Amino acid sequence: MNPIHFSILLFFIGLYGVINKNNLIKKIIGLTILNGSTVLFFISIGYRENGIAPILSEELSGELMPVMVNPVPQALMLTAIVIGVSVTALALALIVKIYEKYKTLNIQQLLKE
Amino acid sequence: MKNHLPILIIILPLVFSFLILLFRKYAFYLSLTGIFVSLFFLLRLSSKILRGNRIIYHLGGWEGPIGINLVIDGLSFYFSFLVLCAGIFIVLYSLYEEKYSSTYYFFLLLSTSSMLGIIFTGDIFNMYIFYELLTISTYLMIAYLKKGESLKASFNYLIMGGVGLSFFLLGVGFLYALFGVLDISHIAERFLVIFSFNQQMVMVAFALILIGIGIKVAIFPLHGWLPDAHSLAPSSVSALLSGITVKIGIYCLIRLLYHIFCSEEYFFIRTGQIYLILGSITLLFGATMALAQIDLKRLLAFSTINQIGIIMIGFGIGTKAGFTGALFHILNHAILKISLFFCAGIIIKKTGSRLLQGLKGFGRREPLIVLSFTIASMGMIGIPSVNGFISKFIICSAAIEAGFPLIVVIIIIASVITAAYYFKIIALFFDLSETSAKITKPFGGKNASSRIIFGYWPVYVLTGISVFLGIFPKFGINLLEPAVKLILSNFIP
Numbered sequence: 001m002n003p004i005h006f007s008i009l010l011f012f013i014g015l016y017g018v019i020n021k022n023n024l025i026k027k028i029i030g031l032t033i034l035n036g037s038t039v040l041f042f043i044s045i046g047y048r049e050n051g052i053a054p055i056l057s058e059e060l061s062g063e064l065m066p067v068m069v070n071p072v073p074q075a076l077m078l079t080a081i082v083i084g085v086s087v088t089a090l091a092l093a094l095i096v097k098i099y100e101k102y103k104t105l106n107i108q109q110l111l112k113e
Numbered sequence: 114m115k116n117h118l119p120i121l122i123i124i125l126p127l128v129f130s131f132l133i134l135l136f137r138k139y140a141f142y143l144s145l146t147g148i149f150v151s152l153f154f155l156l157r158l159s160s161k162i163l164r165g166n167r168i169i170y171h172l173g174g175w176e177g178p179i180g181i182n183l184v185i186d187g188l189s190f191y192f193s194f195l196v197l198c199a200g201i202f203i204v205l206y207s208l209y210e211e212k213y214s215s216t217y218y219f220f221l222l223l224s225t226s227s228m229l230g231i232i233f234t235g236d237i238f239n240m241y242i243f244y245e246l247l248t249i250s251t252y253l254m255i256a257y258l259k260k261g262e263s264l265k266a267s268f269n270y271l272i273m274g275g276v277g278l279s280f281f282l283l284g285v286g287f288l289y290a291l292f293g294v295l296d297i298s299h300i301a302e303r304f305l306v307i308f309s310f311n312q313q314m315v316m317v318a319f320a321l322i323l324i325g326i327g328i329k330v331a332i333f334p335l336h337g338w339l340p341d342a343h344s345l346a347p348s349s350v351s352a353l354l355s356g357i358t359v360k361i362g363i364y365c366l367i368r369l370l371y372h373i374f375c376s377e378e379y380f381f382i383r384t385g386q387i388y389l390i391l392g393s394i395t396l397l398f399g400a401t402m403a404l405a406q407i408d409l410k411r412l413l414a415f416s417t418i419n420q421i422g423i424i425m426i427g428f429g430i431g432t433k434a435g436f437t438g439a440l441f442h443i444l445n446h447a448i449l450k451i452s453l454f455f456c457a458g459i460i461i462k463k464t465g466s467r468l469l470q471g472l473k474g475f476g477r478r479e480p481l482i483v484l485s486f487t488i489a490s491m492g493m494i495g496i497p498s499v500n501g502f503i504s505k506f507i508i509c510s511a512a513i514e515a516g517f518p519l520i521v522v523i524i525i526i527a528s529v530i531t532a533a534y535y536f537k538i539i540a541l542f543f544d545l546s547e548t549s550a551k552i553t554k555p556f557g558g559k560n561a562s563s564r565i566i567f568g569y570w571p572v573y574v575l576t577g578i579s580v581f582l583g584i585f586p587k588f589g590i591n592l593l594e595p596a597v598k599l600i601l602s603n604f605i606p
Contacts, residue, residue, distance in 0.1 A: 011283065018276055027272055034279045038286060045290045073289070076238055080282065083245045087275055090252060094268050101261040110265060 003044035010037035024098065024105045028091045035084035039077045046070030118154050119170040119183045122193070123229045125151045130222035133215050140215035144204050144222050151229070152197040155190070162190045165595050169235070178294040182235035187595025189232045191440065192364050194592070195447055196232070199357050200225045202571045206455050207349045209568025210462075217257060224250040224353070228361050237285050238295045240365065241278065244329070248274045251358060255346040266341035273328055273338040281325030287318035288373075301373050301603075319374050323387075326369075330362035332425070333395040336418050340402075343414035348458025351410060355417045356451040360443050363424060371428075371600055388429030393523050396422025400530040408467050409457050412534060413450070416493060419527060420446045426524065427508045430515050436600050438507030440593040445500040445582065449492045452575035456486040459568055469541055476542035482569070483542050485576040490535035492579050495528050500582035500589070 014037055017030020051069040095105065102110055129147025133140045158168060167186040174180070185193075204221065207213055227250065230243035252274070256267035285295070291307050291314055292300045308315050324335070331339040339359075343351050399418030406412040424446070427439025459482055464471050476483045492501030505524065512520040582589045 011279075014279075015276070018272060024268070031272065031275045031279075034276065038279055038282045041283060041286045042289070045286065072295075076295075079238075079242060083242065087245070087249065087271070090249060091268070091271050091275075094252075094256060094264060094271065097256070097259060098261070098264050098268060101264065113261075 003047070004041060007037045007041040007044060010034075010040065013037075022107050024095050024107060024110075025092075027107075028088060028095070031091070032084065032088055035080070035087075039080060039084075042073040042077050042080070046073035115157075117170075118158055119168060119185055119233060120172065122151050122154050123183075123226055123233060125154070126222045126226035126229070130219050130226065133219050133222065137215040140213075140218040141204070141208055144218040145201070147222055148197055148200045148204060148225060151225075152194075152201070155193055155197060158185060159190065159194075162187060163592075163595055165598065178296045178299045181239055182296060182298075183233045184235040184298075185233060187593075187597075187599045188364075188367065191593050191596045192232045192360065193229055195360070195444060196225060196228045196357055199353070199447055199451060202451060202455075202575065203349050203353050205567050206352070206458070206571045209565060210347060210349050210458055213257075217254070220250040220254050220257075221353070224254070224358070228357065231361055232364060235297050236295050237288065237297055237300070237369070241282055241285060244281070244361075244365075245278055247358065247361065248278065248329075251342075251350075251354060254350045254353075255342050257347060257350065260345075262341075263345040266338075266345040270338040270342040273335075277325045277328030277335075279325075280321050280328070284318045284321030284325060287314060287321065291315065291318065297368065297372055304373060315374075319370070322369060323366075326362050326365050327391075330359060330366065330421060330425075331395075331418055332391050332421070333398050333418075336395070336398075339418060340411055340414040343417060344408060344410040348410070348454050348461065351414070351457075352451040352454035355414065355454060356447040359417060359421060360447060363421075363428075363443065367428065367600065372603070385429045385431040388425050389517065389520065390429075392422045392425030392427075392429055393520065394422070395419075395425060396523060396527045398422075400527040400534075404530055404534045406534075407469050409460065409469055409472070409538070410454070410467060412469070412538070413453055413457060416453075416531070416534075417446075417450060419531060420450070420493070422527070423505065423508060423524065426520055427504075427511070430508070430511050430517065430520075432511055432515050433597060433601060434507055434511035434514060436597045437590060437593065438504050438511055440596055441507065441586070441589055442501075442504035444589055444593070445492065445504050445579070448575055448579050448582070449489045449499075449501060452485060452489045452572055452579065453493070455568070455572045455575070456482055456489070459572070460486075469538060472538065472541045473544045474542075477545065482572065483539075485572045486542075487539055488576050488580060490539065492583070494532045494535055498580065498583050500579045500586065503583060503586040503589075 010033060014030045014034030017033060018027050021027055021030060046069055048067045048069050051067045054068040054071050098110070099105060102113060104110060126147045129143050133143050136143060161168065162185060165187070167184065170183040172181045172183065207217065207221070224247050227243045227246040231240055231247065234240050234243060252267050252271050255270060256264050288300060289295055291311060292303050294300060328335045343355050346354060396419055399415050399422055403412050403415035403419060406415060420442070424439050424442050427435050427442060459479070460472060460475060461467055463479065464475060488499060492499035495502045495505040505528070509521045509524055
């Protein structure tokens with residue numbers, strides 16, 4: 001399976017989790033999967049079969065340039081992962097506060113109150 | 114120094130926001146200075162930009178598609194001016210609203226800084242990062258009071274915003290896979306070549322980005338988070354969210370969709386018509402839902418959805434007059450909505466009730482605030498002599514010129530509904546049937562303190578500006594003329 005197709009599949013699994021689950025924690029798990037799928041998507045854009053890290057050195061200066069992976073998506077995804085983690089942490093903190101107030105994490109019961 | 118002004122404008126509020134955490138006692142003064150200095154630097158660039166030039170700043174000296182560019186042109190100048198001016202009013206009003214801790218001012222400045230970042234950046238991934246920073250600080254400001262309802266509203270916004278930004282990031286990923294660069298102007302240069310042999314992928318990227326930003330702008334089917342988030346936040350934060358933050362999403366729509374996906378004739382459906390349809394539905398939906406509300410701030414939140422629809426219609430028409438009207442309406446809506454939310458904050462503080470029924474007889478207690486509220490709501494409805502009328506009129510005449518008479522009918526129907534729900538409130542202000550016995554002393558007695566000045570004067574000044582712009586619209590239109598020219602020339606100055 002092509003990693004790009006797999007990441008799109010993961011994206012929809014995450015979306016399903018966010019939309020369809022009643023528990024707030026499960027919604028956050030869905031959001032994390034959603035975030036992870038975009039990370040996988042970016043990484044698979046930059047991936048090359050048998051590629052090496054793109055570092056120029058003396059040995060590589062000949063005519064036969066080996067295949068190199070694209071480093072830009074990896075650099076971008078480091079930032080996106082950090083942002084994803086901080087959003088998850090914030091969401092979990094909010095969930096703790098909500099649980100202290102309402103003593104439930106079920107969204108149907110939360111909507112009634 | 115002069116060469117580095119663009120980055121200083123973004124960095125200064127950020128630096129001051131962290132200074133606030135160090136010197137907690139002076140939080141209010143530090144936040145005010147941060148925004149003022151930033152505004153001062155922006156105004157130093159104004160003469161060059163209003164003449165139609167554009168300033169491109171290379172971060173770290175790396176040019177073009179390798180590095181990140183900051184672009185200040187007519188459009189970004191207009192929006193950043195709006196953000197900074199509104200920021201000053203909101204900081205001033207915050208002093209009246211409640212004794213906020215330094216954390217509140219920290220998030221306020223952080224969100225200002227990230228909004229400026231979104232506006233200036235020329236790199237699409239950088240835009241995503243600043244957008245995440247902006248939304249994280251708004252989640253925290255909505256949940257600031259830590260009441261049950263506002264926590265739920267904040268969580269709701271977090272889920273919607275998180276999904277929206279994931280869509281946006283996936284769209285950016287598609288664009289990067291297709292074009293190999295992230296710089297907006299470089300993507301736009303390569304657009305026609307790539308589009309000619311990879312139509313479907315470009316369409317997917319367009320759809321993903323439209324959905325992602327659509328959630329942030331609260332276009333009709335994606336609006337679910339807005340009424341809760343905007344009505345349950347503290348009033349000053351509501352003013353920030355409704356007046357400014359929503360407009361940042363519109364800025365992204367203009368910047369990305371009219372710069373990158375500008376070639377209307379290459380789409381099966383023209384992008385402009387998508388905006389027209391979405392705008393009309395949003396407009397009618399927002400107006401109808403606002404009519405049914407019994408909570409004052411919730412009503413104002415739905416009114417925001419209503420006005421967003423008008424702005425979308427203006428951009429959808431796609432002529433010079435349409436863009437002028439839409440950009441001018443962004444300014445007018447920001448002034449009027451900030452003023453309305455400030456009034457709502459004062460009213461809720463004085464009467465202790467969020468419900469419309471609790472407002473009975475308020476007109477006798479605070480005549481000046483009620484007058485300001487009335488003037489601002491006249492602007493929202495579109496009654497002449499207030500600025501909202503001018504922009505609505507420009508959009509309507511643009512619609513007739515471009516041959517969309519149905520749009521004018523829709524705008525007029527929505528304006529009538531808008532009149533219905535605002536006049537309902539104004540009628541309640543002067544309803545003396547029940548509360549006439551309870552009228553307390555008018556403002557100015559022993560309760561007057563220096564804090565009250567900060568609550569009332571921003572409202573008066575904003576009302577003054579809205580009437581001034583209603584009588585002399587030339588001042589507002591001059592400010593946005595470079596922006597309109599830029600959009601019409603596909604961002605090539």
